[in-house]
Structure formats: structure tokens, C-alpha cells
Amino acid sequence: MVDFKRLPSPDDLLILLTVARLGRFNAVAESLGTTHTTISRRILALDRQLGGRTLERTPQGWELTVLGTEAVEAAEAIEVSLGALSSRIAHDDDALSGLVRVSTPDGFGSRFVTPALVRLQRDHPRLNIEMLSATRKVSQNRSGVDLEVVVGRTEIANADPVFLTNYFLRLYASPGYLEERGAPAGLEDIRHHSFVSYVESALQVSELGHRSSQLPMPVSTFQSTSIFAxxxxxxxxxxxxxxxxxxxxxxxxFVPVLPVEFQRQLPIWAVARPESLRSAAVQAVVGAIRREIAERAAALAS
Known part of the structure; x- marks a missing residue:
């Protein structure tokens, strides 16, 4: 006979799996609809059941110990089995369910990630999505999301980057502005114009800003943290x-300005912890974004 008292709690194993994916107790609590204190208490209970620590605090956030990695493998098997059982009970072949949290720059997120995820959710109605707008470097710490879509370099330990696409930054102005101020004849003429860009002091991705463009300093600037602004x-x-x-x-x-003389090409990556990338739901999200990009490649090549 199985002694269930000696077995670790499946609920606690699934909580550990969520911690491994999101990395922060607060994010896990929000995802599971509970509290930071409850998450901490359940992890401690699991440690007692397993006879050792499953997590250790590092400068990057909570990381799995060797025991924790073994426990997460068991939790992933439980998750798959419960998903299959839920589908059978619901007489539904769709095994994708749960919550996926995605961080993405707002411009790319609105034009490519959003339609991709709406289409994915239409095909898998038991899948829930939280999309956070953030124009930042890939987080060196556990980020509290399952998947980060980021621009630029992706040097980070304990996370896997998936290349999505390249896109172009170019110079644009309105017809009214060019009529009033005249079009610059060359890049040096930018110094006689007003310039619109990100707030440099708040910008994490330097490649998006004027300061790193090698363009001359303009007469005046309008800076915003929002690309839509x-x-x-x-x-x-x-x-x-x-x-x-x-x-x-x-x-x-929108009129292109000096299109031959200036353009900047930047990469976009999807970055996730290995525990997240093994999730069927996260894999489906990455696949949906890549399909959206492939179907609309001309928009990114322009």
C-alpha cells in the first residue's frame, strides 16, 4: 500500500514549478491567486517532505537546487497528466490551459505579439494571457514572467534566447514639419532640426535612442518612454x-527622411528560463509569435 503521508504534495510540487518559471514569489502568488506568505509556507513544507532545500536565493532571484530540479521534473509530469485528465473530462482534445505571462516592447507587442496571442487563444480558449509592456534589456534576475520579448543583445545566464526577427529603425517626419522647416540634405543637417525619441535617462536599450545613433545633437528634443507617443x-x-x-x-x-543615408537594424528575441520553455503553453506562445512574423515578414523588411 502507498503511504501517501510520505509522498510530497502534488499541489506543492506544482507551486515549485511555477516558482521555477516565474522566479518571484509575488508573481507566483498573483498567478495562483494566493499570497506571498502562502507560497513561502508551501515551499517550506515541500522542503520538509523532500528532506532538503528545493530553492536557493541568488543575486538573480530564486534558483533551483539539484533536489529542486528533480522535484520540478516530477511536477512537469504531474502537470502534463492533469492537463490530459482535464481534457478528457471536458471531452476536449485541447491540452493547452493555464496562464502565460509575456513581457514585450509596446510597439512590437501591439502589432505582432497581440494578434498572435489572440489567434492562439481563439484556438485554445482555456489558455489565459497576461501581456506586460516593457521596453528593456533582458532581465538578469528572475523576471516574474514566463517569456520576455526583448530588443538587442541577450547575454544572460540560465535563460535561453530564441531569435524572432530583425526590424528597422528609420527617420521620419510629417509633411507639415518638412514644409515648415525644410528637409535635411544630409545627416549633419539634423543639428538644425527638432528630434523625437525615447527619454535617454530612462532608456535601457541604448540602441533605440538618439544618443547611440551617431546623429548630431538637434536644436530641441521631444522625448517619451512610449513609442506610440x-x-x-x-x-x-x-x-x-x-x-x-x-x-x-x-x-x-509619415515621410522618410534620408532613407539612403541612415537606418538601423535591430534583432528581437524571445527569452525564457528552461523550465518555462518546456511548458507546452509557452512553446505554443513562441510558435504563434513566429508564425505571425513569418506571415507578415514584408512589414518588418520595409
Whole structure:
């Protein structure tokens, strides 16, 4: 006879799995609809059942011990079995369910990640999505999300980058602005113009800002942490903007400025911890984003 008192709690194993994926007790508590204290208490109970520590605190956040890695493997098997059972009970072949938390830059997120995830959720209605807008480098710490979509370099330990695509930043202005101020004849003429870009002091991804572009300093600047505010500022005649082409290339009211002389190509990556990438739901999210990109490759190449 199985002595169930000596077996670790399946609920606690699944909590550990969520901690391994999200890395922060607060994020886990939000995901599971409970409290930080409860998560901590359940992990301690699991440690007692297993006879050792499953997590250790590091500068990057909570990381699995060797025992924790073994426990997570068992938790993943439980998760798969419960998903299959839930599908059979519901007479539904769809095994994708649960919550996936995705962090993404707002421009790329709105134009590519959002339609990809809406389509995925339509095919898998038991899947829940939380999308957080963040234009930042890949987090060196446990980020509290299952998947980070980031621009630029991805040097980080204990996480796997998946290349998604490249895109272009180019210079744009409104017809009204160019009529009033004149079009620059060369890059050096930028110094005689107003410029629209990110707030440099708040910018984590330096490649997105004016300061790293090697362009001369303009007469004045309009800076915003929101790419959509920048797009609106350029449309309203605030100045020449350094904007993603996929946002404005086909939009009326945006004129390319010095398109031969200047452009910047940047990569976009999806980054996740190994525990997250083994999740069927996270794999499905990455696949959906890649399909959206493939179907609309022309928009990113423009």
C-alpha cells in the first residue's frame, strides 16, 4: 500500500514549478491567486517532505537546487497528466490551459505579439494571457514572467534566447514639419532640426535612442518612454523621429527622411528560463509569435 503521508504534495510540487518559471514569489502568488506568505509556507513544507532545500536565493532571484530540479521534473509530469485528465473530462482534445505571462516592447507587442496571442487563444480558449509592456534589456534576475520579448543583445545566464526577427529603425517626419522647416540634405543637417525619441535617462536599450545613433545633437528634443507617443508627436509636427518602420512605413502622414543615408537594424528575441520553455503553453506562445512574423515578414523588411 502507498503511504501517501510520505509522498510530497502534488499541489506543492506544482507551486515549485511555477516558482521555477516565474522566479518571484509575488508573481507566483498573483498567478495562483494566493499570497506571498502562502507560497513561502508551501515551499517550506515541500522542503520538509523532500528532506532538503528545493530553492536557493541568488543575486538573480530564486534558483533551483539539484533536489529542486528533480522535484520540478516530477511536477512537469504531474502537470502534463492533469492537463490530459482535464481534457478528457471536458471531452476536449485541447491540452493547452493555464496562464502565460509575456513581457514585450509596446510597439512590437501591439502589432505582432497581440494578434498572435489572440489567434492562439481563439484556438485554445482555456489558455489565459497576461501581456506586460516593457521596453528593456533582458532581465538578469528572475523576471516574474514566463517569456520576455526583448530588443538587442541577450547575454544572460540560465535563460535561453530564441531569435524572432530583425526590424528597422528609420527617420521620419510629417509633411507639415518638412514644409515648415525644410528637409535635411544630409545627416549633419539634423543639428538644425527638432528630434523625437525615447527619454535617454530612462532608456535601457541604448540602441533605440538618439544618443547611440551617431546623429548630431538637434536644436530641441521631444522625448517619451512610449513609442506610440513618439509616433503621435512626429505626426503632429514635433520633429524628425527615429521610429520602427513597421509602425509607420505604410501610414499616411509619415515621410522618410534620408532613407539612403541612415537606418538601423535591430534583432528581437524571445527569452525564457528552461523550465518555462518546456511548458507546452509557452512553446505554443513562441510558435504563434513566429508564425505571425513569418506571415507578415514584408512589414518588418520595409
Amino acid at each position: 513618439q509616433v503621435e508627436a512626429v505626426a503632429a509636427g514635433a520633429g524628425i523621429g527615429l521610429l520602427p518602420s513597421f509602425l509607420v512605413a505604410d501610414a499616411p502622414g
